Amino acid sequence: MRVLVIGSGSIGRRHHDNLSALGAEPRLVSWRKAGLAGALAAMEDTEAVVVATATDIRLPLIExxxxxxxxxxxxxxxxxxxxxxxxxxxxxxxxAGRSMLGYMMRYHPAVRALAGMDLSDVFQFALTIGHDVTQWRANWRFSESYAARAEGGGVLLDLCHELDLAACLIPGLAVTGVESLGHPAFPGVDFASRISLAAEGLAGDVSMDYLTPLLHRRTTLRGTGRMHDFDFAAQVYRLTEPSGPRLLDLPLERNAMFLDAMRDFLALASGGGTSGNPLIPRLDLCLGSARLVADAWSKREFIGSITKEIP
Structure with a gap:
């Protein structure tokens, strides 16, 4: 299958390489070099499209x-x-029924395990993720990236996988408030955000930051019958029941998630059978999650600023 990848940043290159590994025929087009006209021209000789550009320029490509x-x-x-x-x-x-949204964390074995468990007793939850943004990649500067833009940047959008996971695990969530910290050098960009969420009979929050020195990524679900404490950064997954705690063995190879997601996309695009992942992020099935993210971004309330130097 001929697949056009629009956007030659790190994620676009990863998708291009994974498509090649899966036997597709990808073509990588740089948005900065080709622009809208070049991207549209390239669509005339393709069977599917990967949109890996900055968020604020996608609508005409999607149309x-x-x-x-x-x-x-x-x-x-x-x-x-x-x-x-x-x-x-x-x-x-x-x-939309043959398209996907890039929520590759839905292919994480620990996420799939959680989604398959009985979570009906949960009354509180907390999902957290963060890492010092200046340490993300070598030869990369935050100030020169899409993330530094007031329109379409910031940590809430950058690390929104956790909002999507909350939506997957707990249906019916609504945003009740968002508190954010900004930076005087980057007006309108959130460097830490906490999103308060609620559904009938339960409440919790999702927090993300660009600041903590080491990567943290954790999901905690507290219920009346059991507690799930999943540390994704350490790959330690603990389930505590009345009989006591036990650890779940859920090994991960990170690029496997990207490969599994892209394999399902190729299957959808060609009309073939997918992997059977019940969390498959088919576009028509995850619009609720997309709406939750956009609603949270629109409700940010900046309550202060950080002073850390961000190059």
Whole structure:
């Protein structure tokens, strides 16, 4: 299958390489060099499209691909404004059942294990993720990245996988408030955010930051019958029941998640059978999560600023 990858940043290159490994015929196009006209021209000779550009320039690409009947793999987040989520949902509707949103964490073995458990007793939850953004990659500067933009940048959008996981595990969540910390050098960009969420009979929060010195990533679900404490950074997954705690063996090879997601996308795009993952992020099935992310971004309330130097 011929697949056009639009966006030649680190994630676009990863998708290109994974597509090659899976036997597809990918073509990588740099948005900065090709622009909209070049990207649209490249769509004339492809069977599917991966959209790995900055979030704020995707709508015309999605409209063009959908008009041509091309299924899409769209990097997360889908959009950061609620109105744009709805515009994309309407434009992509003809191919949404054969398209995917890039929530590759839905292929994590620990996430799949959690989703298969009985969580009906949960009354509180907390999901956290963070890492010093200046340490992410070699030869990379935050100030020169998409993340430093007031429109479409910031930690809430960058690390929104945790919001998606909350939506997967606990249906019906609504945003009740968002507290964010900014930086005087980057107006409108959140460097730490805490999103308060609630559904009938339970409440919790999702927190993310660009600041902590070492990677942390944890999901805690507290219920009346059991507690799930999953440390994704340490790969330690603890389930505590009345009989006591036990550890779950759920090994991970990180790129396997990307490969599994892309394998399912190729299957969807070609009309074949997918892996059977019940959490498959098919575009038409995860619009609720996309709406939750955009709603949270629109409700950010900046309550202060950090002083850490961010190059």
């Amino acid at each position: 063009a691909a959908a008009t041509r009947g091309l299924p899409m793999y769209i990097e997360k987040p889908l959009a950061f404004r609620p109105a744009e989520v709805e515009a994309i949902a309407a434009a992509a509707a003809p191919v």
